[in-house]
Each structure stands twice: as C-alpha cells, then as structure tokens.
Amino acid sequence: MPVSKKEASPCPIDAMLSVIDGRWKGTILWRLSNGPMRTSELRRSIPEMTERMLIRHLQELVQDGILTRRQESSVPPCVRYSISKYGWTLVPVLEVICGWGRNHLRRTGAACRVVSG
Amino acid sequence: MPVSKKEASPCPIDAMLSVIDGRWKGTILWRLSNGPMRTSELRRSIPEMTERMLIRHLQELVQDGILTRRQESSVPPCVRYSISKYGWTLVPVLEVICGWGRNHLRRTGAACRVVSG
DNA sequence: GTTCGTACTGACAAAGTTGTCAGTGGAGGA
C-alpha cells in the first residue's frame, strides 16, 4: 500500500527523506508551490507520471500533513490540493536541496531542466 | 550493480537525493563527519547495516565525489574513508534536512536518536 | 444510450534496492 516509507526510522534525516522520497513527490510539491491544483491538472502538468502514482503520492503527502485536500461535492468531483501551512516549512529545505542539486548537475555535466524551470 | 540511482534525472532535487539516497548513506556521512574511518570501524559503528551494503554505499559515495578513499598497501589491508572537499559542501544541506526531520519527528511523536546523537 | 470526464481503488507485474551467503589473498597467531 505505501509509496516509500521504509520502516519509520528515528533518524531525522531518514524522517525528512521519507516525506519527500518517492519518485514524483519533489515535482508535485514544486508544481503546488505556485498555488493549489486539481488532481487532473497536476496529472497533465507531469505527463511522464501515471495517475496511479500521482494519487498514491498525493495521499501520502496529505497523510504526512504536507498537503491539504479540499473537495467540492459536485459531479463530476472536483478535488483541489494545496500545500498546507506545515508543508510550507518544507519549501525552504527543498530550495536548499535544489541549490546543491543544481550545482551537482553542473559539476557532473548534465542539463538542468524540468522542475527548476 | 547500483545502489539507488534511478535514471539520472535532470531535476536538481532528484540529483541531490540520488546522492544521499540509499538506506545508509545519511548515517555513513554522519559518522564520517567526525573524521576519517576505516571500513571495519564504520561497519562496527552501524551494526544494523551489513558489510555488503556498507561497501556498495561507500563505492557510490566515492564515485559521486563525496568521499575520498585512501588505501595503505599493507597486509591486512587498511582503507580509510573521509569526506572530500566537495563532500563537505553537502554537510550544511544535511544539517538543514536534519533540522526539519527532527522537528517532523517531534510532530509525529517519535523518538529522536541514532544519527543525531 | 453510448461516451466522456473526474477522482479514485484493487490486483498484479516489472523494476529497483537491500540483504544473505559463500568466497578471495596473504600476514599473523594458536
């Protein structure tokens, strides 16, 4: 059932990584940092990702308190995800990670696209 | 052959994560941040980890330029690993990650031991 | 009345990561 969760290590590094670990979580958070989005919008904005994986990751991020899920009871259903107050505390950390990663990519001679714009 | 390496994503977050991802890499780096250590010392200091995994992770960290391997040609062999100059640029990032993780563990009500002392 | 779109679930296969086990060579000790 779980997408990335190992076995709840007491090491703070592992704890942090288990929250953002998962093939697409970084990308999802990056997209949502521009504002709330519907499930289908997110899906279309990351075409390489399947719907199944999107939903599994979203559910974990909601469980971890990083995202907020808001559902309008209409048909067809409309669900909007946004970064929670707690989730915003994660964003500066992602920025630090991203900064190092960008430098590392330069060092290893790779291109730098996708998430970082 | 590889321990955690997905497929070399151009996303800087993934790039960073691929360097520290791997069940034991965070722990290994934490140990080495106190100074160089021999393979067997590292192994004994993290008893839950098998020798096989230690060596695979060490090799990847060396390949990524994070660690330096220094071998004294003696018998029995003596290999010492230390964090490279480049590797030290990673340490502040790990500290940020660790800080958030510690807070997250408090939030989720878990104990905070092992790596963080 | 068939199809479309939405947000989701379940079963399961494929791929990736980690763990287990046995084995290498040569000095030194019992």
Next chain:
DNA sequence: TCCTCCACTGACAACTTTGTCAGTACGAAC
C-alpha cells in the same frame, strides 16, 4: 596447519517501489 582479520566481489533471494490495466459512480454532452 588451521583459523582469524581485512576489504572486497559475485550470485542470487527477499523485499519495496513503480507502473499497468481494469473497473467504480455519477452527471453531462452528443
């Protein structure tokens, strides 16, 4: 002579994560 230590390799089993495929309910559009 046999065994231990050290750093390491290779084959492969076990587990985890990701991907594929089919299917749910409901209203609206065609």
